[in-house]
Amino acid sequence: xxxxxxxxxxxxxxxxxxxxxxxxxxxxxxxxxxxxxxxxxxxxxxxxxxxxxxxxxxxxxxxxxxxxxxxxxxxxxxxxxxxxxxxxxxxxxxxxxxxxxxxxxxxxxxxxxxx
Amino acid sequence: xxxxxxxxxxxxxxxxxxxxxxxxxxxxxxxxxxxxxxxxxxxxxxxxxxxxxxxxxxxxxxxxxxxxxxxxxxxxxxxxxxxxxxxxxxxxxxxxxxxxxxxxxxxx
Numbered sequence: 384x385x386x387x388x389x390x391x392x393x394x395x396x397x398x399x400x401x402x403x404x405x406x407x408x409x410x411x412x413x414x415x416x417x418x419x420x421x422x423x424x425x426x427x428x429x430x431x432x433x434x435x436x437x438x439x440x441x442x443x444x445x446x447x448x449x450x451x452x453x454x455x456x457x458x459x460x461x462x463x464x465x466x467x468x469x470x471x472x473x474x475x476x477x478x479x480x481x482x483x484x485x486x487x488x489x490x491x492x493x494x495x496x497x498x
Numbered sequence: 499x500x501x502x503x504x505x506x507x508x509x510x511x512x513x514x515x516x517x518x519x520x521x522x523x524x525x526x527x528x529x530x531x532x533x534x535x536x537x538x539x540x541x542x543x544x545x546x547x548x549x550x551x552x553x554x555x556x557x558x559x560x561x562x563x564x565x566x567x568x569x570x571x572x573x574x575x576x577x578x579x580x581x582x583x584x585x586x587x588x589x590x591x592x593x594x595x596x597x598x599x600x601x602x603x604x605x606x
Contacts, residue, residue: 414592416593416594418594424598425597425598425599426535426541426586426594426596427596428593428594428596431592431593438592439593474540474541476594485546486531486533486543486544486546487543487594489541489542490540491539491540
């Protein structure tokens, strides 16, 4: 069964440093997403991406965040200057085109710890 | 954004018993999806409900969508240890907006 692949699985970074989280969505999917989950809390939407541009973003997704699809297969989330409160599990997800009657496929996540 | 509310937050179940988790919205939903997240895992799609009053079954899991399309439920019969995890409902309008989830633990 096709998978969404995320790297790294764990990332520890110092406050103020930049991090890039990487995702390889399912190859024939055209809609891509980043979500985050702070430990013990619900899964929160960050951003959606379609046709090489952001289609929607949440209040969490401020100027410190950016997304990119640099080469047609990878989908990255960059946090420019990490804060302690950015510590969370970050999930990438993708889905197929058209009417969203199918589920979203999530990657296994990157656990980001900001120290 | 518009929220979906889930109750209960925690469900402690004796193995073999049934339980139900509920999802409610203040506004009409075009459709709703359910996901399961095992401890330490990622959300995994279970099902999508679209039609008013729809009922779908997956083995011991029964999903319902309310007539007014403002609520949904997941009923699990004869709970097993493999059912442990958090069950999320999510409104689906070109992105998923998750409820807070029901975390299920099972007593053997």
